[in-house]
Amino acid sequence: MVLEKMSKNVLLTNGTIIDPFHNKTYEANIWIKDGKIFDIGDVRGPNSSDIINCSGKIITHGFCDLHVHFREPGREDKETIKTGAIAAMSGGFTRVCVMPNTNPPLDSPEAVNFIVKKAQECPIHIHPIGAVTKGQGGKDLTEMGLMHQEGAIAFSDDGIPIQDGAMMRIALEYSKLIDVPIINHAEDECLRGEGVMNEGKISTRLGLPGNPDLAESFMVHRDLELAKLTNAKIHVPHVSTAKAVELIRKMKENKDDVTAEVTPHHLLFNEEDLTSYDTNLKVAPPIRTENDRISLIEAVKDGTIDCIATDHAPHTIEDKETTFDLASYGMIGLESCFGAVNRVLCKESGMNLDDLICLMTNKPRRIMGFDTDLFSKGKSAEITIIDPDKDWIFSKDDIRSKSINSPYFGRKLNGKIISTIARSYIYKNV
Amino acid sequence: MLEQKHLLGLEGYPAKDIQTIIDTALNFREVLDRPIKKVPSLQGVTIVNLFFENSTRTKISFELAQKRLSADTVNFSASSSSLKKGESFKDTSQNIEAMKIDAVVMRHPTPGAPQHLTNFIDSVIINAGDGTHEHPTQAILDMMSLYEKFGKLKGLKIGIIGDILHSRVALSNIYGLKIMGAEITLCGPPNLIPKYINNLGVVCSNNIDDVIEWADALNVLRIQKERMGRGLVPSVREYRSFFGITSDRIKNHKKEIVIMHPGPINRGVEIDGSVADSDQAIILDQVLNGVASRMAILYLLCGGKSTKGE
Amino acid sequence: MKKTIIMDRQAIARSIARICHEILEKNDNHKDIVLVGIHNRGVPLSERFQNKINKLIGLKLERGSLDITFHRDDFRERLVVPEVKGTNITFTLNDKVVILVDDVLYSGRTIRAALDELNSFGRASKVQLAVLVDRGHRELPIKADYIGKSIPTHEGEHVNVTLSETDDEDSVLLVRHKE
Numbered sequence: 001m002v003l004e005k006m007s008k009n010v011l012l013t014n015g016t017i018i019d020p021f022h023n024k025t026y027e028a029n030i031w032i033k034d035g036k037i038f039d040i041g042d043v044r045g046p047n048s049s050d051i052i053n054c055s056g057k058i059i060t061h062g063f064c065d066l067h068v069h070f071r072e073p074g075r076e077d078k079e080t081i082k083t084g085a086i087a088a089m090s091g092g093f094t095r096v097c098v099m100p101n102t103n104p105p106l107d108s109p110e111a112v113n114f115i116v117k118k119a120q121e122c123p124i125h126i127h128p129i130g131a132v133t134k135g136q137g138g139k140d141l142t143e144m145g146l147m148h149q150e151g152a153i154a155f156s157d158d159g160i161p162i163q164d165g166a167m168m169r170i171a172l173e174y175s176k177l178i179d180v181p182i183i184n185h186a187e188d189e190c191l192r193g194e195g196v197m198n199e200g201k202i203s204t205r206l207g208l209p210g211n212p213d214l215a216e217s218f219m220v221h222r223d224l225e226l227a228k229l230t231n232a233k234i235h236v237p238h239v240s241t242a243k244a245v246e247l248i249r250k251m252k253e254n255k256d257d258v259t260a261e262v263t264p265h266h267l268l269f270n271e272e273d274l275t276s277y278d279t280n281l282k283v284a285p286p287i288r289t290e291n292d293r294i295s296l297i298e299a300v301k302d303g304t305i306d307c308i309a310t311d312h313a314p315h316t317i318e319d320k321e322t323t324f325d326l327a328s329y330g331m332i333g334l335e336s337c338f339g340a341v342n343r344v345l346c347k348e349s350g351m352n353l354d355d356l357i358c359l360m361t362n363k364p365r366r367i368m369g370f371d372t373d374l375f376s377k378g379k380s381a382e383i384t385i386i387d388p389d390k391d392w393i394f395s396k397d398d399i400r401s402k403s404i405n406s407p408y409f410g411r412k413l414n415g416k417i418i419s420t421i422a423r424s425y426i427y428k429n430v
Numbered sequence: 431m432l433e434q435k436h437l438l439g440l441e442g443y444p445a446k447d448i449q450t451i452i453d454t455a456l457n458f459r460e461v462l463d464r465p466i467k468k469v470p471s472l473q474g475v476t477i478v479n480l481f482f483e484n485s486t487r488t489k490i491s492f493e494l495a496q497k498r499l500s501a502d503t504v505n506f507s508a509s510s511s512s513l514k515k516g517e518s519f520k521d522t523s524q525n526i527e528a529m530k531i532d533a534v535v536m537r538h539p540t541p542g543a544p545q546h547l548t549n550f551i552d553s554v555i556i557n558a559g560d561g562t563h564e565h566p567t568q569a570i571l572d573m574m575s576l577y578e579k580f581g582k583l584k585g586l587k588i589g590i591i592g593d594i595l596h597s598r599v600a601l602s603n604i605y606g607l608k609i610m611g612a613e614i615t616l617c618g619p620p621n622l623i624p625k626y627i628n629n630l631g632v633v634c635s636n637n638i639d640d641v642i643e644w645a646d647a648l649n650v651l652r653i654q655k656e657r658m659g660r661g662l663v664p665s666v667r668e669y670r671s672f673f674g675i676t677s678d679r680i681k682n683h684k685k686e687i688v689i690m691h692p693g694p695i696n697r698g699v700e701i702d703g704s705v706a707d708s709d710q711a712i713i714l715d716q717v718l719n720g721v722a723s724r725m726a727i728l729y730l731l732c733g734g735k736s737t738k739g740e
Numbered sequence: 741m742k743k744t745i746i747m748d749r750q751a752i753a754r755s756i757a758r759i760c761h762e763i764l765e766k767n768d769n770h771k772d773i774v775l776v777g778i779h780n781r782g783v784p785l786s787e788r789f790q791n792k793i794n795k796l797i798g799l800k801l802e803r804g805s806l807d808i809t810f811h812r813d814d815f816r817e818r819l820v821v822p823e824v825k826g827t828n829i830t831f832t833l834n835d836k837v838v839i840l841v842d843d844v845l846y847s848g849r850t851i852r853a854a855l856d857e858l859n860s861f862g863r864a865s866k867v868q869l870a871v872l873v874d875r876g877h878r879e880l881p882i883k884a885d886y887i888g889k890s891i892p893t894h895e896g897e898h899v900n901v902t903l904s905e906t907d908d909e910d911s912v913l914l915v916r917h918k919e
Binding site: 468 | 809818821822823824826828856857
């Protein structure tokens, strides 16, 4: 792996450009000067340019992940903002949003400012998501206005559902002051109970306490109706059930600012994969039935689900090496993301690569109000270079995160990130 | 003289009666400037101040108004009362009326309590605040103050700022000002503006600077610090940053906007001390106008009657 | 209804002039005299006195106005709403000679109310009463110090004063209602 500051002039040649903003696919060179797009077309820079031959490769916008956990402050043993940034870059991501369930949580303008300052030193763009309630305690609103001024681009208590409906309503209403989405981890705590995996045939066979799909859909229903009542923006994270998909589809018919995301693992795996008690597949919300998985894929195809988000959740070996009931929830996912979703959506479900790229570039950007017109002159370069045909087996060597809790080891993935450019840095997967 | 026997609220109150009250109040304002501030108009009239909820300012204001009119006043506060011994609201009020009184000024924590009281007693009833419903005498003194300053109410642009959801001052002002032809914009944290308030013909905004630019006068409501713990307002500094009437904000707008506040003020929270003390603020005038307005209301509702027993 | 003109514009002007001389004659210290007009027509009348006295001796006396609504003695029977800002006395009455001015003196109750109200503004050293018309029928022991014209009236008659400031023209009319 190589991560270095870009030369003054960099020329990407012979590649196929997929521009999701202009909806165009074409062959051309890109000349990057001082980290910015200088020209696109049949161009060549000065002789001193660093030339990168992209023959047979796809050149597209850098990926954007709306949902990652970088564990800093508090659990720098699992991941830091710097190491997370590199993991992201290796997966083709140039822009990520970090969740606030750190220790202490990002529940004040000062905490948000801490992240923003740390992000300045990173090779990709990192945005803090602020907590909705102080200490994520579900009782007192955080200073959303001031936090937004410091750089928080959305608000969530991710990891902890906002169980109190009145609090969710207040949060949605208050969010209208700054017009950003509320992201609620939708799992009714009472219905979820002790459940560690989806309640179904498999949990029964394995003897593990189950978490019914209703736990998600009840709360998604509540959240969507509250968003409608208050006329506020809502983004549903890590959708995992067919029932929730149906609710989102229906609400989108009447309401504009409802958006949703799905993780790669909910698209690729189903509950049968847990028969080995692999704790790397222990996630919240849990991996569900094949029926749920298929409806998630359909939802991605028909636009009910707007984007892919990894929910990259690093944990130490000790946290995962234990029995299933005690293991922490979550898996890392930045490095494996593209290979996994390209396989399940394009290779296995017939989706076009252009559409997949939208799900990872302009669609998530639009949700947060980030610039989506990246391939225009003068824009700061955020570029991902992909080998779309490379089949590869995921191994420990592919991990850049500080943690290794991934279920993808030994699995075949389709399509690999060759190189990522952002903030005048270039990352090369060698 | 006035159409309604009681003053329970300003919803549906006749505009001509509001004007009569304001005109009469302006006269009583002059009385309050005399060396001897007394007129005999309510001599022999007995008024009970029935306060089931704590209040210092409103109670003192009413008491002064009553005394300046030469009425006899009696105070009843809930904590020291027979309510503690388990007596019902109905019995309490009827017992008091049995002692031959003419009017009751009541403050109660429950919306609708004064309306309820009309079922049990015959006396004139004046609502000094019923929970989160109305506070008509406050709105009247606010309107009188605006009228005194601008010479009219029709067409005035008034911004009401703060926790509208829990404010009886806001609701009464909305009713009264709309009746008198003023335009109103509400401004505050979106979760503290009632969802259906637009039905009353008001506009809502989250942007305090826009409202300052538009308005002729601002009525700044107190932010109750108790509400901050309950998560409705995240913190003092957040509220101040987005809705505070700070001296910087006023300076940036370079206009002679009139500043009002029903009191008590939280300096440095909803309003800066320097703004409250400035020439643009008519807060202390409001206090004196409060006594004058209440004198007018008492005079118009209780005047011309001898003590009961006729 | 039959109206008889008792005083026309000139007659009124002469009475005003005579009263002003009398006021100056009766009181030694002119600087201590203040005029207080009783709403309605007592107010423009008091202004005319002020102007006339100013012409006579070059001294503009202090002048105020009084709306006696809140001091009426029939407050137990009638509710009256006053004119806006009728009472306007911006100076103290302590040690002053107050000349109360009204258009018609009748039962005396208005003057009693005015005396009551004056108390709120200080303790005058003297209060004197100047009226354009005295029509008799006192109900209280009140008398005028300066009278424009005495017009005794019977039942069914009353006196109507008009002034150019408040009505069309200056006149004092005796109005007799038909039976």
